[in-house]
Amino acid sequence: xxxxxxxTRNIDDILDLNLVIICVSCHYIQNPRILAKAVEVxxxxxxxxxxxxxxxxxxxxxxxxxxxxxxxxxxxxxYAGND
Numbered sequence: 001x002x003x004x005x006x007x008t009r010n011i012d013d014i015l016d017l018n019l020v021i022i023c024v025s026c027h028y029i030q031n032p033r034i035l036a037k038a039v040e041v042x043x044x045x046x047x048x049x050x051x052x053x054x055x056x057x058x059x060x061x062x063x064x065x066x067x068x069x070x071x072x073x074x075x076x077x078x079y080a081g082n083d
Contacts, residue, residue: 011045011057015064018042022078023070035078 021029021038029035046058061067 008053008056011053012060015042015045015057015061019061019064019066019071023066023074032078039075039078 018038018041022035022042042061045054046061047054048058049055
């Protein structure tokens with residue numbers, strides 16, 4: 001269920017913020033619960049859905065430069081503890 005007040009721009013901004021928190025701020029944010037919550041929000045926005053906004057959010061995330069460069073490494077570091 002997606003709120004009517006959300007627009008593509010709002011979702012893109014939320015995804016940008018979450019990507020920065022997960023990929024860049026992992027050196028500054030030491031609390032793994034905060035990072036895990038950012039991953040959870042991103043997962044909710046990009047879960048398979050029939051809603052057009054969420055489909056666009058998934059496409060935006062998959063094409064985002066920061067996600068392509070750093071997301072897998074950051075998630076591996078968060079959940080497996082590997083550098």
